[in-house]
Amino acid sequence: MSNKEQTIDVKPIVWTVAGSDTAGLAGQVADIRAMEALNTHPCMITTAVTAQNNQGVVALNALSYEQINSQFEALKNQLQPEAIKVGLLPTVDALNALSGFLQDYQGQLVLDPVLMSSSGKLLVEEGVMERYPSLFSKTTLITPNIPELAALTGINVCDEASIKAAADKLLEQGVNAVLVKGGHQETIELDDVGEGFVHDYFVSQSQSFWLHQEKQSTENTRGTGCVLASAIAAALAQKYSLEDAVVLGKMLLNQALRNGYSLTSEQGLQKGPLKPLAWPQETGDVPLLTSNMQNPQKYQFPACDEDKPLGLYPVVDRAEWLERLLPLGVTTIQLRVKDLEGEALEEEIRKAVAIAEAHKARLFINDYWQLAIKYNAYGVHLGQEDLEATDVSAIADAGLRLGLSTHCYYEVARAHTIKPSYLACGPVYHTDSKDMPWIPHGIDNLMKWQALLPDYPWVAIGGINLERFPRVVKTGVSGIAMISAITQACDSEAITKTMLELFKA
Numbered sequence: 001m002s003n004k005e006q007t008i009d010v011k012p013i014v015w016t017v018a019g020s021d022t023a024g025l026a027g028q029v030a031d032i033r034a035m036e037a038l039n040t041h042p043c044m045i046t047t048a049v050t051a052q053n054n055q056g057v058v059a060l061n062a063l064s065y066e067q068i069n070s071q072f073e074a075l076k077n078q079l080q081p082e083a084i085k086v087g088l089l090p091t092v093d094a095l096n097a098l099s100g101f102l103q104d105y106q107g108q109l110v111l112d113p114v115l116m117s118s119s120g121k122l123l124v125e126e127g128v129m130e131r132y133p134s135l136f137s138k139t140t141l142i143t144p145n146i147p148e149l150a151a152l153t154g155i156n157v158c159d160e161a162s163i164k165a166a167a168d169k170l171l172e173q174g175v176n177a178v179l180v181k182g183g184h185q186e187t188i189e190l191d192d193v194g195e196g197f198v199h200d201y202f203v204s205q206s207q208s209f210w211l212h213q214e215k216q217s218t219e220n221t222r223g224t225g226c227v228l229a230s231a232i233a234a235a236l237a238q239k240y241s242l243e244d245a246v247v248l249g250k251m252l253l254n255q256a257l258r259n260g261y262s263l264t265s266e267q268g269l270q271k272g273p274l275k276p277l278a279w280p281q282e283t284g285d286v287p288l289l290t291s292n293m294q295n296p297q298k299y300q301f302p303a304c305d306e307d308k309p310l311g312l313y314p315v316v317d318r319a320e321w322l323e324r325l326l327p328l329g330v331t332t333i334q335l336r337v338k339d340l341e342g343e344a345l346e347e348e349i350r351k352a353v354a355i356a357e358a359h360k361a362r363l364f365i366n367d368y369w370q371l372a373i374k375y376n377a378y379g380v381h382l383g384q385e386d387l388e389a390t391d392v393s394a395i396a397d398a399g400l401r402l403g404l405s406t407h408c409y410y411e412v413a414r415a416h417t418i419k420p421s422y423l424a425c426g427p428v429y430h431t432d433s434k435d436m437p438w439i440p441h442g443i444d445n446l447m448k449w450q451a452l453l454p455d456y457p458w459v460a461i462g463g464i465n466l467e468r469f470p471r472v473v474k475t476g477v478s479g480i481a482m483i484s485a486i487t488q489a490c491d492s493e494a495i496t497k498t499m500l501e502l503f504k505a
């Protein structure tokens with residue numbers, strides 16, 4: 001036997017605490033499909049054996065406290081969950097069995113408050129809804145649709161303001177975050193929002209945003225809520241942040257809706273299930289993400305000369321670097337000044353624009369979008385926190401290119417909504433040039449995002465040096481950005497020339 005250490009690929013475990021569905025459309029069948037698609041292992045705690053067909057729920061056979069509790073007991077020491085998805089809790093007994101287990105549980109929990117079937121049949125006994133708040137202190141995310149939000153809060157949810165008020169009420173009652181699903185928005189008044197979009201609202205103590213998705217025209221929608229909540233739980237189990245898990249959950253849902261199928265062609269009975277398949281990789285599945293409910297504004301930014309990759313992309317802090325690097329053949333460069341203001345800053349930008357123009361190079365100005373417009377730079381590079389104080393339309397209207405940083409799925413969705421001229425992915429490796437809360441993505445993630453949004457030029461940044469350079473070139477990115485490998489090299493000109501050659505090769 002070899003003494004080489006064996007590496008075992010351990011799959012994160014996710015529990016579904018929910019009802020079964022004889023018809024194989026919703027409930028735990030849907031949960032399992034979603035959890036497996038996101039590369040996690042599902043364990044099942046069944047709260048009710050439902051008798052369903054494609055017309056609806058025929059019978060709901062709730063399991064007893066002992067029957068449910070024995071399932072928790074069987075799993076709790078051997079197959080501990082990274083995350084739990086809770087669906088149908090038909091009885092107070094089911095809720096009590098779950099509450100008992102949760103007393104010592106510190107992990108993630110996604111609560112999908114299943115109260116009614118899609119045909120309007122009440123699925124929970126008296127007393128269950130009133131006891132829901134007892135689960136809230138353990139709830140990472142609750143995912144009500146509009147009727148469920150109204151039932152849980154007693155608020156008449158009829159417009160944007162009441163969606164927000166009702167979601168805030170759930171936060172006040174102790175849940176960590178709320179995702180209000182927009183699937184039932186026919187019932188509410190939407191100001192200035194065009195037809196054809198579904199709008200979901202996310203809110204936590206620290207953040208809120210809207211997700212927008214063009215409605216898919218399909219009858220095969222059974223199990224939609226189950227797939228979404230399970231996908232979010234699976235993404236949490238994969239250690240994604242909550243915001244990322246929500247975006248990934250939506251992406252898997254969109255994929256699943258596209259791949260849904262019918263079981264019969266009989267009129268009125270065609271409603272089939274969704275089919276989540278695998279890690280979402282299609283551009284069309286990425287939701288649009290904004291801070292308000294209105295359909296996202298469409299911007300048009302010029303391209304960065306599509307036939308010419310951005311190439312080696314030094315990020316420098318003074319205009320004099322342009323004098324040194326552009327004559328070597330560098331065609332893209334960024335001025336990133338963090339220690340000047342007022343006249344001195346403006347002078348540095350003015351000088352850099354003039355030098356770049358003389359060399360016909362593409363100069364991006366970091367952060368200072370107004371000065372970039374004033375001096376007519378080639379483009380602006382912004383991080384997502386910069387966006388809050390930016391008039392994005394002004395940059396587009398001035399005809400400047402826009403590059404946006406992305407560090408996670410949430411930011412990828414937000415950037416894609418703006419449709420900039422390029423997207424930057426970082427940090428690819430650990431960087432000492434900036435304090436960053438992000439775990440380095442590595443080459444694999446860079447390639448995953450490029451494959452997800454292949455229509456953008458991608459720029460890799462973070463910890464890229466001469467040794468790593470060839471590996472990054474091989475990913476096919478349009479540009480490779482760096483600070484220290486060039487600006488702190490013993491011979492900046494020599495390393496620049498070597499990298500320019502490596503990019504060409």
Ligand SMILES: Cc1ncc(COP(=O)(O)OP(=O)(O)O)c(N)n1
Nearest residue numbers: 366381382383384405424459461481
């Ligand atoms: C090409 C490129 N990618 C990412 C960044 C980082 O920009 P940002 O997130 O705005 O952070 P600061 O550079 O302002 O610290 C970049 N500058 N260039």
Ligand SMILES: Cc1ncsc1CCOP(=O)(O)O
Nearest residue numbers: 426431433462463482483484
């Ligand atoms: C500004 C920035 N944004 C993501 S990584 C990074 C720093 C890159 O610097 P270096 O190339 O020295 O790692």
Ligand SMILES: [Mg+2]
Nearest residue numbers: 367382383386
């Ligand atoms: Mg910035």
